[in-house]
Amino acid sequence: MKELxxxxxxxxxxxxDDVSVAEIAERGATVLELSVAREDMGRVIGKGGRVIxxxxxxxxxxxxxxxxxxxxxxxx
Numbered sequence: 786m787k788e789l790x791x792x793x794x795x796x797x798x799x800x801x802d803d804v805s806v807a808e809i810a811e812r813g814a815t816v817l818e819l820s821v822a823r824e825d826m827g828r829v830i831g832k833g834g835r836v837i838x839x840x841x842x843x844x845x846x847x848x849x850x851x852x853x854x855x856x857x858x859x860x861x
Contacts, residue, residue: 786855789847790817793840798825814854817844820861829859 787806795801803822808815821829830837841857848855 786815786844786847786851786853787817790819790840790844790857793843794819794821794829797828797836798822799828800825814856815848817855817857818860819857821859823861826859826861 787808790806791804794806795804798804798821800822803820803825805820807818807820809818810816819829828836829840831839837857837859844855844857
């Protein structure tokens with residue numbers, strides 16, 4: 786799951802080396818914390834949150850296939 790998010794986000798941003806995804810296990814679910822360069826934050830979030838919501842939808846589909854619960858959060 787972590788690799789999927791990294792791949793998608795690195796292809797969107799201007800500074801792919803600054804992309805990092807931390808995977809944290811919490812009470813039967815996994816939280817993915819995404820960190821990007823400040824200049825790329827707008828690209829990742831998108832207009833009205835469309836891009837990040839699309840990435841979250843892809844993560845949800847993959848998690849459902851694996852029988853897991855995964856949440857994607859952006860941190861600064």
